[in-house]
Amino acid sequence: MRSLPLFIATLTTSIALSTLPASGQQRQLPSSQAEVQLSFAPVVKQTTPAVVNIYTRKVVQQRQQVASPLLNDPFFRQFFGDQLRLQQQKPRVQNSLGSGVIVESDGLIVTNYHVIREADQITVALSDRREFEAKVVRTDERVDLAVLKIEAKGLPTLSLRDSDTIEVGDLVLAIGNPFGVGQTVTTGIVSGLARTNAGITDYNFFIQTDAAINPGNSGGALVTMDGRLIGINTAIYSRSGGSIGIGFAIPANMVRTMIAGGADANAKVVRAWFGASGQPVTQDLASSLNLARPYGVLINGTFPGSPAERAGLMPGDVVTAIDGREVDDPESLRFRIATLPIGSSAELSYFRKGQAMKTQATLIAPPENPPRDETQMKGNQPLAGATIVNLSPAMVEELGIPGPSQGVMITDIAQGSPAGRVGFRPGDLMVQVNATQIDTVTSLRTAMEKPSQSGWKITFKRGEETLTASFKR
Known part of the structure; x- marks a missing residue:
C-alpha cells in the first residue's frame, strides 16, 4: 500500500498535469505549505474515540487422555497397556478479539455477530483505556451483526451515513x-x-x-x-x-x-417482507425478454397476499429497481427490501413483455401463517425424535433459508433418536407419506400414526433433491 506522502504527491502531480499539454511530462512539488501538510489526522481524531476493542472469553470442554492409577501396577500394564488410559473432559478458556463502534452516547455498540458468538464474557475497552463488561442486546446471525450495551454515559459516537x-x-x-x-x-x-x-x-x-x-x-x-x-x-x-x-x-x-430498537432487549429485528421468488437475468434471458442488457430479477412466483402480489407483480415480470436503486440479482432485491421500514411504500420499476412499468408496494412484516405448531415426533416410528414445524414466511426468515415458504420441515433431530439413526436431517422438507400429501404438521402426525400394512414410504426434499425412503413396521 502507498504511504501517505506518496499518495499526496501522486494526487498533486495528477492535478498539475491536467493543466499541461498531452506531451508535458513535468512533475511538480507541492505549491504551498497547506498542500505539504495534507493529512487524514483530523478525521482520525474525530472518529477513533468511537471505535472500541472487544475481548471475549468462552469456556469449552476439551477431551484429553489421563492415565488410570492401575498403570502403576506392572501386572495390569502388561495385559491392558493403553486401554487403561481414560478420557476426561477438561475445561479450557478460549479468548478472542474484535472491534466495535459506539453508535449511541449511553453505551450502545454495534459489532459483528461472529465476534461475540457463544461468548461467556464480553469486555469492551474504550480508546481511553477504560474497560466495561458488556451485555448482548440483540443479534442477527443472518447479517453477522450484534448490538451490545455497556453502562456508561457521554461517550463519543459515530453517526451513520446513507x-x-x-x-x-x-x-x-x-x-x-x-x-x-x-x-x-x-x-x-x-x-x-x-x-x-x-x-x-x-x-x-x-x-x-x-x-x-x-x-x-x-x-x-x-x-x-x-x-x-x-x-x-x-x-x-x-x-x-x-x-x-x-x-x-x-x-x-x-x-x-x-x-433501530435502541437498548431495548425485547425489540426483535423484524425486516420487511416482499413475498416473491425470482432468479438473475442471464444474457440469454435478457435477449428473450427484449432487455437491452442482463440485469434485474425475473419473478418466478408470488406468495398469496404478499406485497409483491398486491403490487400487481406476476411471473415473468423483471424487477429492475427499488426506489430508483438498480437491482442486479435476487440478493440485491432482498437487501433493498430488508433495509426499508415496515409499513413504508417502495416504488418498483419492472419490465413486462418488454414494456417499462412502475408500481408501489406497501411493505409488511413476514406473516406467521400458518402457525408454526412446533412438535417433536414420538412413538415407535422412523420420525421419532424429529422436531417439525409448519413453514411460513416468518419461519423462513427466522430460519434463514431461501424457501419455500410452505410445507413441513424438520428443524432439529434429538441425539440418538430413531429419526437420526435412519438418516433424517434438519432442513428436510416432508412431501408425502404413503399416499398422503404433507402440507401441515397435523397431516404428518396423522400419516405417521396410521402406517400401511408394510410400513411407511416417506418422500422428502433435501436441497434440490427429492428422496424416498421406505421403513417397515
Whole structure:
C-alpha cells in the first residue's frame, strides 16, 4: 500500500498535469505549505474515540487422555497397556478479539455477530483505556451483526451515513484492532459496491475496500472523509489469513435496521417482507425478454397476499429497481427490501413483455401463517425424535433459508433418536407419506400414526433433491 506522502504527491502531480499539454511530462512539488501538510489526522481524531476493542472469553470442554492409577501396577500394564488410559473432559478458556463502534452516547455498540458468538464474557475497552463488561442486546446471525450495551454515559459516537451515497473511488478509513496490536487506522478507497457473491451472510450485499483489514478488525468502522460510519468491517478475501486488499464491510443502511430498537432487549429485528421468488437475468434471458442488457430479477412466483402480489407483480415480470436503486440479482432485491421500514411504500420499476412499468408496494412484516405448531415426533416410528414445524414466511426468515415458504420441515433431530439413526436431517422438507400429501404438521402426525400394512414410504426434499425412503413396521 502507498504511504501517505506518496499518495499526496501522486494526487498533486495528477492535478498539475491536467493543466499541461498531452506531451508535458513535468512533475511538480507541492505549491504551498497547506498542500505539504495534507493529512487524514483530523478525521482520525474525530472518529477513533468511537471505535472500541472487544475481548471475549468462552469456556469449552476439551477431551484429553489421563492415565488410570492401575498403570502403576506392572501386572495390569502388561495385559491392558493403553486401554487403561481414560478420557476426561477438561475445561479450557478460549479468548478472542474484535472491534466495535459506539453508535449511541449511553453505551450502545454495534459489532459483528461472529465476534461475540457463544461468548461467556464480553469486555469492551474504550480508546481511553477504560474497560466495561458488556451485555448482548440483540443479534442477527443472518447479517453477522450484534448490538451490545455497556453502562456508561457521554461517550463519543459515530453517526451513520446513507451507504447509497458513496461511489467507487471514494476515500475511506478502516479502524479496528488487527491482531490485537492496538487501535489501528488504514486507508484506501471504495473498490466496489453491491458485492453479492461473497458468500459471507444470508444478506449478501457488501462494500468492498482495499483498506487493509486483518483478523481483529472485524466489527470495526469503515468511515468516510466526513467522519461518518459507512460500514462495519466484517471479512477479507485471503489465502494466507492476512490482508491482500480485498475487504468487505456491511453497509450502514443494514446497520441502521439493527440499532433501530435502541437498548431495548425485547425489540426483535423484524425486516420487511416482499413475498416473491425470482432468479438473475442471464444474457440469454435478457435477449428473450427484449432487455437491452442482463440485469434485474425475473419473478418466478408470488406468495398469496404478499406485497409483491398486491403490487400487481406476476411471473415473468423483471424487477429492475427499488426506489430508483438498480437491482442486479435476487440478493440485491432482498437487501433493498430488508433495509426499508415496515409499513413504508417502495416504488418498483419492472419490465413486462418488454414494456417499462412502475408500481408501489406497501411493505409488511413476514406473516406467521400458518402457525408454526412446533412438535417433536414420538412413538415407535422412523420420525421419532424429529422436531417439525409448519413453514411460513416468518419461519423462513427466522430460519434463514431461501424457501419455500410452505410445507413441513424438520428443524432439529434429538441425539440418538430413531429419526437420526435412519438418516433424517434438519432442513428436510416432508412431501408425502404413503399416499398422503404433507402440507401441515397435523397431516404428518396423522400419516405417521396410521402406517400401511408394510410400513411407511416417506418422500422428502433435501436441497434440490427429492428422496424416498421406505421403513417397515
